[in-house]
Amino acid sequence: QKEVEQDPGPLSVPEGAIVSLNCTYSNSAFQYFMWYRQYSRKGPELLMYTYSSGNKEDGRFTAQVDKSSKYISLFIRDSQPSDSATYLCAMTPFGNEKLTFGTGTRLTIIP
Amino acid sequence: GAVVSQHPSWVICKSGTSVKIECRSLDFQATTMFWYRQFPKQSLMLMATSNEGSKATYEQGVEKDKFLINHASLTLSTLTVTSAHPEDSSFYICSVGGIDSPLHFGNGTRLTVT
Numbered sequence: 387q388k389e390v391e392q393d394p395g396p397l398s399v400p401e402g403a404i405v406s407l408n409c410t411y412s413n414s415a416f417q418y419f420m421w422y423r424q425y426s427r428k429g430p431e432l433l434m435y436t437y438s439s440g441n442k443e444d445g446r447f448t449a450q451v452d453k454s455s456k457y458i459s460l461f462i463r464d465s466q467p468s469d470s471a472t473y474l475c476a477m478t479p480f481g482n483e484k485l486t487f488g489t490g491t492r493l494t495i496i497p
Numbered sequence: 498g499a500v501v502s503q504h505p506s507w508v509i510c511k512s513g514t515s516v517k518i519e520c521r522s523l524d525f526q527a528t529t530m531f532w533y534r535q536f537p538k539q540s541l542m543l544m545a546t547s548n549e550g551s552k553a554t555y556e557q558g559v560e561k562d563k564f565l566i567n568h569a570s571l572t573l574s575t576l577t578v579t580s581a582h583p584e585d586s587s588f589y590i591c592s593v594g595g596i597d598s599p600l601h602f603g604n605g606t607r608l609t610v611t
Binding site for chain 2: 418420422427428429430431432435474476484485487488489490
């Protein structure tokens with residue numbers, strides 16, 4: 387079993403829809419959780435960064451962490467074609483330590 | 498947050514030659530940088546942790562004599578792929594993070610070995 391599981395997709399939704407992306411993990415030591423967006427042939431771009439359980443909102447993006455269930459989510463509201471990318475969840479026991487990544491979910495927003 | 502510059506963005510080299518990739522932290526003095534590798538449609542795999550002023554720490558299965566890492570200053574780490582072979586063709590990405598802050602990534606270097 388992988389430490390971090392993420393549905394690889396691909397996921398296609400119409401423009402304006404709410405997108406839900408999820409990851410599960412097995413290592414209870416993970417405390418810091420991140421979501422990255424990666425466009426083709428580019429490095430990952432940090433979207434959300436959360437510590438421990440709870441919700442965090444930034445514009446159209448909301449990150450949720452449920453440590454009791456070892457489950458994290460990223461919600462994208464009012465999705466736009468520019469949101470089409472691969473989304474990677476990542477986590478670590480410490481904020482600046484090496485990350486453990488999910489496999490990434492490829493998302494396409496259809497205009 | 499840290500801004501990371503990586504150079505070159507792409508490089509083509511002949512089999513048997515060596516290639517150097519630079520990673521610069523523009524906003525932040527980084528004692529630690531990380532080097533990742535990504536194959537098409539796959540996630541990032543950590544190769545090594547670059548430590549300023551000391552030897553890099555390599556992940557299991559990564560050949561340290563093949564992937565030479567130098568972290569000579571707080572703003573620069575280099576990865577040299579020595580005696581490159583076609584199977585070394587990949588997307589190499591560095592990352593930088595501060596204490597209690599998340600990792601930011603460079604834009605990657607696409608290496609093609611012919």
